[in-house]
Amino acid sequence: MPPFLSTVLLAAGLWLGWSGSAHGQAPQADPPYLAELVISARVQQLARTREWKILLHYHKSRLGSVTSEADGTDFFLAQNGKRNPEAELEATLAAFFSPPVDDPAVLHPQCRFVARYAWLNGRLGFDQVRLPPQDCRRFREWMAALAPKSVTLIFPSAFLNNPSSMFGHTLLRIDHSDRAENNRLLDYTVNFAAATDRPTALSSIVLGLTGGLPGRFSITPYYIKAKEYSDLQSRDIWEYRLAFNREQIENMLRHAWEMGNTYFDYYFFTQNCSYQLLALLDAADPTLHLADRFPRWTIPTDTVRAVLDVPGLVTQVSFRPALSTQLIHHRSRLDRSEDAWLFRVLQDPPVMDSEPFETLPDDRRAAVIDVATEYLAYQKADDPDRTDHYNAQQRRLLVKRAALRVVSDQSPPPAPPQPEQGHNTTRIGVGSGRAAGEWFGQLALRPALHDLLGDEAGYTPNTHLEFMNVVLRYNRASRVSLNRLDVIRIISLTPYHRLIWKPSWHITTGFFPVDDLSFRDRSAPSLEFGVGGAAQNAWWRREVWYLLGETEVQYGEVFDEKHRAGLGATAGVLFDLAPRWRAHAFGTYRAFLLGHRSSDLVTAVEQRYTLSKDWDLRIGWSRRPNRTEFVAGVNAYF
């Protein structure tokens, strides 16, 4: 070795000692080689590369400092690794020199951090004599079991009566090389979710919103996940196959293995399942920059859009209908008399042995029994307290069905428009109108997501979910005023179906305009809640009728006794006039009986015309005994 080089190495060794970079484990074999590697890493500035940032999940905070989003202390080998990429890289290199591990339950650092090892080896070219590679048997067996051929992005979409899942969810399925396409249920999925024993407790909900729960990665067989979403939650599933090559998939899975050991604080709105999944896709291909597109909130549908925006990344899209979707579709294929038989069979299974039923052709009898058993399966999932009752009925039907020796001809339900084909999530609207004899201008901003009158393509029909919808008005008298602020507004209408029916309901909280009293441009904090029912028919194209009984509470200086609370109802109809044109007519009555006694009756008609996927026109009239209002405007979605 030239004298100059050994001097440099000696100096470097001393410098390393002084610079105080903490090592997780004392280097055993070959400190000079470690020093060489560290120098080489510093020269190449590896700690500043995008790949290192992706592996360690480093992000620049607003103050300019770099912090890793990983929160488990085991993820970092350096004391200050969470904030110091250089220290972490050097500590990682040092850890690779650790002595071999005997206990199979414990992973050697080379095997715990396989992605870091593979990448550093690629950039530095480890000398296998001076830094012996460990046999990472557990990881090899894990990869062999997964045997990936491709990766598919799974998107369980919204459920008709579960607006909390209107944001959807994303997970990845690892498609096994030696498995037929119709056996994908046996594949494993990579899923990120908050870990809690009590997912529906209020404490968990609050913690999940604020980063108080740990989020972890797990691999769960797809048959369990599909069942959870499709059968129990009635969510249709979309599957987007991704075009990663073998090397990219291996990079991604190496990194997934590393993350399996740690946790990330889970934030429902920002660092949620979809965000972490994008980080995983970035590990497969660092040029994608997918996670960077979501610096603020992350809505799962938007992450699907981001993936589809990458040319050629999605090669195939499949639709996996929910149990309820299949049930409704299969029932619709029965003719009138078969439908009547369906309910007779459910009511009283022995009629299957009756002569009139036996006159039906075998395949039609099979079709009727298939819908009946599918209905019972749905009921069992929906109403588990009565499982025994449904089991008794179902076995009887299934034994008879099997005896028919007919193979079902199950036509799949038609796939609705894909979720990414819906309008974008944020909306801004500009308009103008006239109220109480005065003209006004209006500006509205809504971060998320979708309203009843909006174009439904890609969204669950008859649902409304809004966060922080702000409507500002300007007129000569009051200048700028807050017309309304919907902090949360959720409406879920479930039209009556003889097999699947749930109540319709809505909840709104925020600032509502106080239009019925003779004030100008005032709004007051309010809370509103309603329950009722809905029905749908196809007289013109599609009409949805609804009736909700409601309660409302308002607070504010404008009221006598500073508040008012009351009861009422809203009846309305959503009317599709043409493919791009929908109208909504409704009437609301309120009797405020507590506080400032008053009553209010308003009737309104509003309409929406879709100009394109992300533009629409709105026009509306509302009428009260003492005030008429008219508004027209245009909305843009981005």
Added chain:
Amino acid sequence: MQKRIERVVIVLSVISLIGAVSLTSASAADKSMSVKLPGSGGPGAASGPGCGLGYMLFQGQRGLIPQVLAATTNGTFGNQTFGMTTGTSGCSQDGIVSREHETALYAQATIENLSQEMAQGQGEHLSSLASLMGVPSDLQPVFFQLTQEHYATLFPREQNDAIEMLTALRSLLAADPVLASVVSPA
């Protein structure tokens, strides 16, 4: 007239309030489906042969408030069994289900679907079961016919029992002239 409207509305609203309260109290009962693993006891049981994992629960949502609020966690399930890099855990290693438990676990989780598809003579879950049991794809129609023909033997009772079904199925396969030779013992 005004007073009459008020009265009707009050009655409607009281009904809606009662409805809302009952829906939210129904929310206390979470939907769940139990999957009992072979050789295990009740929830939390750790001993015995087989997985020794006890019950795994599918958490569904029921009632108004959980539906609105439950998605903050988006459902974790079986974190112990399916946590990656967590080492050996009953019937899995680093999240991968061990071969000897694979078929039983699958059948347990999907017994509902299997019971329907066997009666119907076809289905995706049934095809996956066939594949797990080593039936080659060209012989799957024979497998489907077999399960449909012997349905009552595979499901003799009202309460579906996946282990019982698998035992009966393996006997049937062993006795079938075509399938006996190709099916793997697992």
